[in-house]
Amino acid sequence: MPVLFSSCVPFMSVAPIKRRALALLSGGLDSLLAVRVVQEQGIEVEGINFYTGFCVEGHTHAIRKQDESKQKRNNALWSAETLGIRLNIEDISEEYKDVVLNPKHGYGANLNPCLDCKIYMVNKAMAFVNRARAFADANGFDFLITGEVIGQRPKSQRAITMPIIARESGADDRLLRPLCAKRLAPTLPEREGWVDREKLYAFHGRSRQPQIALARQFGFADWAQPAGGCCFLTDESYSRKLADMWKARGERRYELDDIMLLKVGRHVRPAPHYKLIVGREEGENNWLEGYRHEFDCIRVLSHNGPLTLVDGQPDEDDLLQAARIAGRFSQGRDAEEIEAEIIRKGGVSTRVKVMPMRANEMPKDWYV
Numbered sequence: 001m002p003v004l005f006s007s008c009v010p011f012m013s014v015a016p017i018k019r020r021a022l023a024l025l026s027g028g029l030d031s032l033l034a035v036r037v038v039q040e041q042g043i044e045v046e047g048i049n050f051y052t053g054f055c056v057e058g059h060t061h062a063i064r065k066q067d068e069s070k071q072k073r074n075n076a077l078w079s080a081e082t083l084g085i086r087l088n089i090e091d092i093s094e095e096y097k098d099v100v101l102n103p104k105h106g107y108g109a110n111l112n113p114c115l116d117c118k119i120y121m122v123n124k125a126m127a128f129v130n131r132a133r134a135f136a137d138a139n140g141f142d143f144l145i146t147g148e149v150i151g152q153r154p155k156s157q158r159a160i161t162m163p164i165i166a167r168e169s170g171a172d173d174r175l176l177r178p179l180c181a182k183r184l185a186p187t188l189p190e191r192e193g194w195v196d197r198e199k200l201y202a203f204h205g206r207s208r209q210p211q212i213a214l215a216r217q218f219g220f221a222d223w224a225q226p227a228g229g230c231c232f233l234t235d236e237s238y239s240r241k242l243a244d245m246w247k248a249r250g251e252r253r254y255e256l257d258d259i260m261l262l263k264v265g266r267h268v269r270p271a272p273h274y275k276l277i278v279g280r281e282e283g284e285n286n287w288l289e290g291y292r293h294e295f296d297c298i299r300v301l302s303h304n305g306p307l308t309l310v311d312g313q314p315d316e317d318d319l320l321q322a323a324r325i326a327g328r329f330s331q332g333r334d335a336e337e338i339e340a341e342i343i344r345k346g347g348v349s350t351r352v353k354v355m356p357m358r359a360n361e362m363p364k365d366w367y368v
Contacts, residue, residue, distance in 0.1 A: 019194045020044045021176070022129050023145040024121060025087060026055075026230070027075025029211050029223045030147030030179060035083050036218050037178040038145055041195050045145065046086045048125050049076040052117075053093040053259045054100075055230040075224040082220070092124065093256060100233070101252050105164075110239035112231060114156035115164070122146065122169035129174075143174040143189045149211075150180045150204045159183070179203045179211070232263060241267050244368045248272060248312065257291070264288065265309075267368040268325060274312030275368065276322055278329050295345060298326045302339040305330025320354060327356030 023035045025047030035045050080087035099120050103113030122144065129141040148157050148165075156165070162184060166175045173188040176195065181187070182202035190197040203210050215223055232238040241262045246252045248269070261277060264284050269275035277295075279285035285307040296310040296319060308326040310319065323340040332338040333356050343349040 019142045021143050021145050022141040023047050024125055025049050025076050027079045027224055032079045034145050034147040034178045047080050048088045050121055051091045052096045053256050054232045110236050112233040118156045118165050119168045122171050126171045143176055144171055145176050148177045150183050241368050268366050269368050270366055274314040277309040279306035297343050298323050299341045300330040303330045303332030324354045324357040
């Protein structure tokens, strides 16, 4: 009679795969919250931040004495530390020039190429995701997170532009926006059950009150104050200076030093071929000292006054006029005469005595 054998294999539970996400971490409140929302669902997150040259947080605050009380931290690094995640920082300042100079989707209210910028950064982040998946499969990323909220930015964060960003960046449905996900079609992480859609949010509009309430709910005691982002290209005054520089040069180009100098000082253009960068206080004067060998410069000797850099191709008469303007912004502005030193880029210096320019001699359109 045949003997029947039976074997019992003990049931073994299989641990669920731990999913990982990469977050575009600007350092603002929205990206901070987007990461925490996903972390709350057991997802491991890393951050990525791109240096464009136009988002040097704390730079002007660190220079100017009147801003001594303002925060000088890098908010992306601070956010990563607060969230307990690794932050990858990539310098894209050189290749980013094409985004600024030739935006496919045009500019926003100023010289901010916000839609092209978002597409570019999501694309760069997805390239990072794909590299990680290809070369370190066990530690690769499954999807991408951003802190975008529908209706918050008039150019890049609209219901009609969100799909454009996902499509043109190559992220497609691996791009999750936790703060407004319920107002969008379900993405791959939601459909696959990697994240619970019911635990995501439906924020929309420009008000930050829902985000502030959520931050307090999560126990955050501090966050970057909303102010149109850290990008100087969204600032009207900065964009005006940049446009003026391009016009004077006769071409649309810039270097990193240009970006920094446009943030500092009072910019005055008495003629198309030259302009003055006038320090507004001691901190700015000290910082501009670092550029004194790259420009003609003017110091007021007889009175306390600013360091003035002269950019362009000034002739001798132009430099005398520039000395008068520098005198206008010195403590000798009401004097009949001030003494100034004009130092050419080659190091040759000349002392001159001039009458400070009076207010009625300076047209408003000289101020950039």
